Amino acid sequence: MPILLLATLATDLGTVQLLLARGADVNVRGPGGLTPLAWAAFQGSRSIADELLRAGANVHCVDDMGRSALMYAAMMGHRPVVKDLVAASTDLNARDCTGRTALRFATMAGQSAMVSTLLSLGANGSLEPEAPISVANSHPSMKRRPRPGR
Numbered sequence: 001m002p003i004l005l006l007a008t009l010a011t012d013l014g015t016v017q018l019l020l021a022r023g024a025d026v027n028v029r030g031p032g033g034l035t036p037l038a039w040a041a042f043q044g045s046r047s048i049a050d051e052l053l054r055a056g057a058n059v060h061c062v063d064d065m066g067r068s069a070l071m072y073a074a075m076m077g078h079r080p081v082v083k084d085l086v087a088a089s090t091d092l093n094a095r096d097c098t099g100r101t102a103l104r105f106a107t108m109a110g111q112s113a114m115v116s117t118l119l120s121l122g123a124n125g126s127l128e129p130e131a132p133i134s135v136a137n138s139h140p141s142m143k144r145r146p147r148p149g150r
Contacts, residue, residue: 002028008036011045020055033063041069041085044078059090066096074102074118077111092123
């Protein structure tokens, strides 16, 4: 496994910084095609994710299943990392190889606060027809409108 991935997994910011300063490939891939940014997002390590982004990590990189760092951060409920990835111009509505978006992953994981965060950041809720009504209705843009005559 690439050393930058190991340092990311260990949440060792100092080693990550040292490796990047010495020219480590910020977009190196490990098992399953996971990048250091995807691991940092999954773990919620905002300091490492920010360091990787400053070093030029590609927010559009996906693993072998088509999953992005945003999807991992969303499913784990790491809102600060999600906001940083969105600020770095990640695609909020990108789909993995099964058609799931970050919003869908957050919904499946029961991350209702993350669902609201993603919707407020501009995620397209209409792409998620199977989202639980209770989660969807918690966001103003997803409230059902009464039908005429009711």
